[in-house]
Amino acid sequence: MIEFKNVSKSFWTGTQRKVILDQASFRVELGESIGILAPNGTGKTTLINMMCGLEKPDEGEIIRSSRISFPLGFMGGINGKHSAVENCRYIARLYGLDPDYVEAFCRYICDLQEYFDMPLSTYSAGMRNRFSLALLLSLEFDIYLIDEGMPNTTDPEFNRKAGTVLRDRLQQGTVVIVSHQANVIEKFCKTAAVLRDGKLLMFNSLEEAKAVYDYSKQSIFDADVN
Numbered sequence: 001m002i003e004f005k006n007v008s009k010s011f012w013t014g015t016q017r018k019v020i021l022d023q024a025s026f027r028v029e030l031g032e033s034i035g036i037l038a039p040n041g042t043g044k045t046t047l048i049n050m051m052c053g054l055e056k057p058d059e060g061e062i063i064r065s066s067r068i069s070f071p072l073g074f075m076g077g078i079n080g081k082h083s084a085v086e087n088c089r090y091i092a093r094l095y096g097l098d099p100d101y102v103e104a105f106c107r108y109i110c111d112l113q114e115y116f117d118m119p120l121s122t123y124s125a126g127m128r129n130r131f132s133l134a135l136l137l138s139l140e141f142d143i144y145l146i147d148e149g150m151p152n153t154t155d156p157e158f159n160r161k162a163g164t165v166l167r168d169r170l171q172q173g174t175v176v177i178v179s180h181q182a183n184v185i186e187k188f189c190k191t192a193a194v195l196r197d198g199k200l201l202m203f204n205s206l207e208e209a210k211a212v213y214d215y216s217k218q219s220i221f222d223a224d225v226n
């Protein structure tokens with residue numbers, strides 16, 4: 001479970017205060033995957049980062065009582081000066097897992113050949129993406145955080161191997177996904193929320209959330225001209 005209790009978060013830009021959350025309270029329960037809809041630049045990444053502890057709230061409390069993933073595709077936990085082997089074994093120890101298992105799992109999924117023993121700084125962006133996703137899949141979480149859809153790789157063999165494990169993990173776990181598009185969310189969740197004016201409005205169905213979200217997004221060109 002993740003619970004936000006009266007959480008406020010804003011950024012000072014030098015000329016104005018950008019409010020992301022304003023005394024917001026809500027819960028994400030285990031087994032209830034949820035999609036959060038919000039337009040670009042309104043705080044989706046900040047919200048996901050607060051859920052996993054990468055960002056701190058200005059006020060209020062965030063209670064986590066489950067194993068919560070880092071955001072899918074997040075690279076911050078890996079060190080470019082070290083090889084995939086060293087990164088795997090370090091992360092395994094951090095999470096209290098068997099380093100041999102995590103190393104073997106990532107070696108198999110990524111198939112990076114001799115690069116697996118070379119520093120990550122020598123990898124292409126695609127190779128780094130594959131390694132970071134494999135690392136996340138080698139760990140087990142109760143709640144998976146996804147920022148704007150799936151990380152994409154063009155390697156079909158990797159997509160096949162990683163895709164099977166990812167599907168499994170997401171089916172067994174709870175997913176929190178943030179996006180500006182309802183069609184990204186509907187693949188994962190039946191319930192949804194809308195981030196608006198610093199509050200998270202929760203709905204029982206994606207349809208209800210979509211209706212509120214679409215209405216609040218209406219531009220002047222959508223106005224009824226009678």
Ligand SMILES: Nc1ncnc2c1ncn2[C@@H]1O[C@H](COP(=O)(O)OP(=O)(O)OP(=O)(O)O)[C@@H](O)[C@H]1O
Nearest residue numbers: 011012013018038039040041042043044045046047
């Ligand atoms: N450290 C910071 N200092 C100042 N402003 C920030 C900081 N981090 C984020 N912001 C601002 O807060 C707002 C929300 O940022 P965030 O990245 O969470 O939005 P988002 O909804 O994920 O955006 P996008 O859809 O474009 O990825 C943006 O206006 C951003 O410029």
